[in-house]
Amino acid sequence: MREAAKNTGLKTIFSIFLGLMLTAFAGIGVYTFHPPPGDYEAQIRELSREEQEIRGSNASAELTPEDRDRVDEIRSLRRVLSDEAMEARKPWFLSTSIILIVFSTLLLVVSLVRADQLQVISSGLLLGGVFCMLYGVGWIAFTGTSVLRFVVMTVALGITVGLGYYRFVRRGRGQPAAEGGERTGSAGLEEVEGRIRDLEERLSGAAKALGGKKE
Numbered sequence: 001m002r003e004a005a006k007n008t009g010l011k012t013i014f015s016i017f018l019g020l021m022l023t024a025f026a027g028i029g030v031y032t033f034h035p036p037p038g039d040y041e042a043q044i045r046e047l048s049r050e051e052q053e054i055r056g057s058n059a060s061a062e063l064t065p066e067d068r069d070r071v072d073e074i075r076s077l078r079r080v081l082s083d084e085a086m087e088a089r090k091p092w093f094l095s096t097s098i099i100l101i102v103f104s105t106l107l108l109v110v111s112l113v114r115a116d117q118l119q120v121i122s123s124g125l126l127l128g129g130v131f132c133m134l135y136g137v138g139w140i141a142f143t144g145t146s147v148l149r150f151v152v153m154t155v156a157l158g159i160t161v162g163l164g165y166y167r168f169v170r171r172g173r174g175q176p177a178a179e180g181g182e183r184t185g186s187a188g189l190e191e192v193e194g195r196i197r198d199l200e201e202r203l204s205g206a207a208k209a210l211g212g213k214k215e
Contacts, residue, residue, distance in 0.1 A: 040082075093139045
């Protein structure tokens with residue numbers, strides 16, 4: 001019992017770890033092959049560096065009016081660039097969400113293949129698909145478009161419900177039927193064996209009766 005409980009715990013830990021690794025793999029892959037727009041970040045860093053240089057050069061004294069004006073200008077430019085960067089990233093947020101949802105769907109579909117034979121791997125793939133689905137849906141909050149958010153959320157919900165129905169409802173109906181068939185088959189065999197034993201007893205009784213008559 002202890003060994004079985006230990007193996008069950010190890011399988012659960014491995015499934016969760018595999019799901020997290022698949023999620024991390026998806027996130028790193030998206031940032032590697034589908035990076036966000038980086039032009040604005042470079043400009044923002046340059047403005048921040050210039051502000052630090054202005055403040056560092058006048059550390060022992062107050063800023064001059066020219067320096068204060070320049071610092072205010074830098075802050076204003078940085079706010080404008082931040083707003084533009086957010087607007088420019090909204091299409092990237094949407095495409096990233098779609099990529100992650102497609103990847104999660106593939107994981108969920110693969111987890112259904114040979115799920116009975118490879119239960120631990122299948123559970124890990126299923127968890128990875130769920131985690132990636134949540135990760136992809138999370139990016140929708142930054143798109144700023146309510147219609148697109150609703151469409152992507154609807155697709156994600158439909159995929160989750162459809163695969164969940166197939167995995168836990170439709171496949172679940174077949175298992176009791178198979179078990180019932182096995183039980184029916186075993187019951188039928190027992191009935192046949194009982195009839196054979198009854199027939200043997202009758203033949204034995206008939207043979208004894210015939211032997212008594214001959215004597």
